[in-house]
Amino acid sequence: MNKKNLIVALLAVALFVFTTGVFMALFSYLLPVKQLVKTVPPTKLANGSISFDASLPKTEECPLNGVKYSSQQRAWWEKHRPLGVMIENHTEARPQSGLSFADVVYEAVAEGGITRFLAVFYCQDAPQVGPVRSARTYYIDFMSEYGTSPLYAHVGGANASGPADALGQLDTYGWSGYNDLNQFSIGFPTFWRDYDRLGHTVATEHTMYSATTKLWDFAKTNRDLTNVDKEGNVWDTKFVKYTFKDDAVASERGTSQSIHLEFWKGNSDYYADWTYDPTTNMYKRSNGGAPHIDFDTKKQITAKAVVVLSMAELNAGDGYENNIHLLYQNKGTGKATIFMDGKQIKGTWRKDTRTSRTLVYDASGNPIKFDRGLIWFTVLPLEGVLSVK
Numbered sequence: 001m002n003k004k005n006l007i008v009a010l011l012a013v014a015l016f017v018f019t020t021g022v023f024m025a026l027f028s029y030l031l032p033v034k035q036l037v038k039t040v041p042p043t044k045l046a047n048g049s050i051s052f053d054a055s056l057p058k059t060e061e062c063p064l065n066g067v068k069y070s071s072q073q074r075a076w077w078e079k080h081r082p083l084g085v086m087i088e089n090h091t092e093a094r095p096q097s098g099l100s101f102a103d104v105v106y107e108a109v110a111e112g113g114i115t116r117f118l119a120v121f122y123c124q125d126a127p128q129v130g131p132v133r134s135a136r137t138y139y140i141d142f143m144s145e146y147g148t149s150p151l152y153a154h155v156g157g158a159n160a161s162g163p164a165d166a167l168g169q170l171d172t173y174g175w176s177g178y179n180d181l182n183q184f185s186i187g188f189p190t191f192w193r194d195y196d197r198l199g200h201t202v203a204t205e206h207t208m209y210s211a212t213t214k215l216w217d218f219a220k221t222n223r224d225l226t227n228v229d230k231e232g233n234v235w236d237t238k239f240v241k242y243t244f245k246d247d248a249v250a251s252e253r254g255t256s257q258s259i260h261l262e263f264w265k266g267n268s269d270y271y272a273d274w275t276y277d278p279t280t281n282m283y284k285r286s287n288g289g290a291p292h293i294d295f296d297t298k299k300q301i302t303a304k305a306v307v308v309l310s311m312a313e314l315n316a317g318d319g320y321e322n323n324i325h326l327l328y329q330n331k332g333t334g335k336a337t338i339f340m341d342g343k344q345i346k347g348t349w350r351k352d353t354r355t356s357r358t359l360v361y362d363a364s365g366n367p368i369k370f371d372r373g374l375i376w377f378t379v380l381p382l383e384g385v386l387s388v389k
Helices: 003-039 071-077 137-143 166-172 212-223
Strands: 083-088 104-111 114-121 151-154 180-182 243-245 258-262 272-277 282-287 305-311 313-315 326-328 332-340 343-351 359-362 369-371 375-381 385-388
Touching: 083 137, 083 212, 104 137, 104 326, 114 137, 137 166, 137 326, 151 212, 166 180, 180 212, 332 359
Parallel strands: 083 151, 104 375, 151 180, 243 369, 305 375
Antiparallel strands: 083 114, 104 114, 258 272, 258 385, 272 282, 305 332, 313 326, 332 343, 343 359
16 A cells, blocks of 8 residues: 555544544433433422423323323323322312312212312322312212223212212222222321311311322322332223314304303302303303312413213112212213313213213214313203303
8 A cells, every 4th residue: 555545544544533433422412411301300399299390392292181291291190190089169168279280170069069079180290189078989980981090089988888889889899998099098198187278267078188299109109009000000001092182273263152050050159150261262160150269379270171961960869868979870871062162062972881981072973182281071960051152
């Protein structure tokens, strides 16, 4: 090899080494940054709640209601399973905590015309939830839709022998002492009483609270339930997701809409109203004639979609005092009315078994595509009132 060729070869080798080094340096520098965005855990605040980095891009879809969150938030929610909490709506319980952080809410009459909420949490953390009240059989049916062994938090429940025996059903389903988080067997600090929260005296039954992080932590530490069970089975293997869409563009939205719901006639403290805001494409909730406020956020509760499920309401006839335990025919099919994008969609609902998803269709039989956001299901007795303006 002559001198000229040797110089060219050496320069080529040097250029190769240099470019390779630059590439490796850039690769090793950039890769950790990319990984850092995905793996840095959220911040745990002094009150035990979770805070996420709001500056991260929202690319990950919540499987329960379609809202887009960051990869940091998804990495967090994928470590646990859905959690349902029974939250009461007695006038002495208002304003409640936690409803605005739920992904999905179910509302039905618990007894005496007084409604109660099953708030389902998965993709968001609520620093406080409550007041927490007792279980009812139809709420268990709805919670049973959320995959294998969903967490269910409550304070006792209906237990008179018969079709409304919620506690007996939890035993039968294999939930008791496992995914069932009954305050009677758990106690402080996962649950606690707060007699001073509202600034005035209320009856003891309206003072029980918890927090979603505390409930998920208890399930992990004491029940071996995270996103997987103790056998390693993932909770969502058979979970049926709804289909989600982006909001309708402004020109395709309704301009105004008011929804009025009466569960039991004459029980005006428990009438519900939803007022559509076309600017935000949200429905603002009123409870008993007043704006429904979340105690912790001090903001009015809103939903992206309000779904009214018409169902036959029956007394359980189980011998309990004043025959107050109720049943709803929530398996089979029935009429559904969906409010979304400022419009009313008349359709049907279908639920085949306890563990089957409640599916919602339009009048042509097409599955509803929900806007991304809180979905609020209202179980309205056939004798109830639904009026729309």
